[in-house]
Amino acid sequence: MAPNAMLLVCCNALLDFHKCMAEIVPRKYNQQLSRFADHLTFDLDLASYFRSSGIARQQLLQIFFWSLGAIQYHAIIIDEAV
DSSP states (O other): OOHHHHHHHHHHHHHHHHHHOSSOOOHHHHHHHHHHHHHHHHOOOHHHHHHHHOOOHHHHHHHHHHHHHHHHHHOOOOOTTO
């Protein structure tokens, strides 16, 4: 699988996690991640997305890191000894 296609799978997984998290996801984060996933669905070229979207790579990374942190914060670790 191409790296940009894997990025699309990751975006969609994060969006699914956003739907079921107890923590309120900033609306802007959901919108920007959705737009990015929509773009990658039809065009895997990242450069064209960043040229036309008005969002910087660093902003998108911020959304990814926030999402991963929120998922980790709310994760339940199941211990085999329980």
